[in-house]
Amino acid sequence: MSELRTFLTFVAGIRRRKLTFARDGYLRGDLNARLHLAVGREDPYALYDRVRAAGPLVRTRSGDWVTADHQVCDTVLRHRAFGVRPSKLTVDDALADQFEVSFLGMDPPDHTRLRRLVQPFLGPAQVTGYAPLIERATDRLLDEAGPGNTIDLMAAVAGPLPMAVMMEMFGVPADRRDAFSRSAAVVGSAIDGIHSLTHAARLRDASLELERLFTDLFALRSREPADDLISHLVVQPPGRIEPAELLPLVNLLLVAGFETTVNLIGNAVLALMVHPGCWDALCADPRGEADAVIDETLRYDPPVQRAGRLALEDVEVAGRHVGAGEYIFLLLGGANRDPVAFPNPARFDPGRPRTTAHLAFASGIHYCVGQPLARLEATTVLRRLAERLPGMNLARPVRRRTSGMVRGPRELWIRRHT
Template identity: 40%
Template sequence: MTDLATERRARVQAAIVQEFLRKAAERGDPYAKILFIPDDPYPLYEEVRARGKLYKSEAGIWTTASHGVANRVLRDKRFGVRRADGTKAPEFMPFDNSMLGLDPPDHTRLRKLTVPSLNPRRLAHWRPHVERFTDELIDDMLAGRNEVNFMRAFAQQLPLRVIGDLVGIPPHHRRTFFRLSRRMAYLLDGVATVELAGDVQAAIREMTVMFHDIIEEHRADPRDDLISELLPAVDDGRLSMEEMVPLCMFLPLAGTETTVNLIGNALKMLLEHPEQREMLTDDPSLAPAVIRETLRHETPVQQYRRIAHTDIELEGQLITAGGELAICAGGANRDPEVYPDPERFDITRDPGPDNLSFSAGIHFCLGAALARMEAEIALAAITTRLPGIRRVGPVRRRGSFIIRGMLQFPVALR
């Protein structure tokens, strides 16, 4: 079949699926409504919860917004990110050989190789770097126009600088990495037209070539970064080059996107709650509480999916092998059975059980501690150095039912 015929068939199939979901949403199916990316998904999570702790959407996917059920599933090794035979579900986990898209034993092996570079104890080395990058970005903003798009001027830049150094992306490749990662970010959105899917694949091919070049640079000149630390594993056979390249590509992509939106969401919540912003101004040590509550209240990653590897009985329902389950983390983090008055943003609340913003179980985010550290340092510095910062226009959100974040966040600095 020609590429043109394949593309035409994909368009037709996408249109059929879209029309089916539209009718399901019109009939009141809350998960189908979520897939159409409402500006405020949280009332829909309440509709999901009203269907029970676990219900099957007309989209064919089991769905939960229960913190307890979500936490159990994420920790249950009978669920995975691939089918039991190792294949991916269609449009489900487009990370190929990356650790993000693998189940044990390959996931276990790759995670073990990567953990030392992201160990929380080792992150103390990165704190002064994050503080320096933060101050430099604030200096750059103050030296320019008074009004900026905070996402582009700061939130996108800080994680890119940090992860670039940590992974080992040389400065002369950073601009290309940023440009390609913006194109690849649609992988995380869960929504893609045929045109976007084609552009994402083209960006992956370009970035693959770039990382092969970067890895060869590190082989000739090893440094203190993730790539240099992984090369011995390639040499002794614990890691193949076909695994290392996707790992180096997608780990920084996923980690950067989470941190970008955590920083943006945290500042937005503080500007909308001036009394709590004042509390942080008076006591910068509250920054961890701000980040923890932002993760709960405005979860950057709103949804995870898992596939049953065997028949599983859960909450009185039978999920057959191969069945997909959508975990609405944004809803689970506002589950009233776990968090009293969950709709209220309150940095003084009792933390309660861990929120699910970084997943749980074997796929718990490796970069969670780094993301928290970056966001805490950023918020404390912004509150101290930019006391007059304020929103000056409407925000524009990402078109995603998975990532909760902004593309445009206009602020005045003084």
């Protein structure tokens, strides 16, 4: 009964937030709220420009702050006066009530302790070891994409690849992978927001199922450790990780690493298909060009569009006084289009000089720990597509996801050959 009450309170919270966004966005002209509405999801970049034009740090109708300024975003992300506890308003907050987000939702010293445990598994050297697996999996998925000339790249490759890599990294036994992938994909979709009562119910069922699967896997790897991330976590001496921290940690890796990578692949292919000159340049030199295309995609159309930070004490930012307990929405996608940091920012140009770092992976202590893996997966897919299907092109207009947080194509239909 109390579980039902929690669930209904949770769903009511989502509804309330939706209404608040609609009221503030449509009736009160609040640009930050508009980003959560259809208009903002379709083209957030126009709204980011308006936020930036209003000032480097702008008050919202809800009493929070918002910024699309590259320097301000970077400063806040690196500033010790800010922490990661969520605001009272965001949909992300509703998720945080439902799912613990492990060290992404923690400040030091707990953040440092848990991040250090997974970092060795996701560092560049370790990740390079996954290169052959990623290449084999990409080729297998392309081979199995079906006989027709037209395929949905999201369903055929961009979705299954990150999941297959994650299963390998976690050390999920072969006979459990289908069950894991099914539940993990639903749980991973939580990052995209909760769209309906049905979605919320599916999410709850999938997270219970995933919890059961992970609990079995923790027990298996405690008895029979192998060379994988779960074994590494379950054999830690006392004090490094509490048993209750295990499940949130692996869930974080799933949620943070799945939809993000899926949409990086989708956004990169989409950008290339609508900029045929860039696609031709990639096909002429797939190995040499893929890194630059991925980096430019991360700047131009990043999968994670926003982050947020809570002021832990009174602090001065961009000439404004931010009080302790006040929240700043950091529009990462807007920071990446700040003309001060990136000349001609609306132009997709993989050849642009890399003098300023984009914020697609944030910055500061929460800088994405999975970025080497995400880059490797995405560059491998682009390279193999360019090598195998240089004649491919867009087969249908693209439908975007409906989330303001994660940006990417819902489906991406391509013709393999013209």
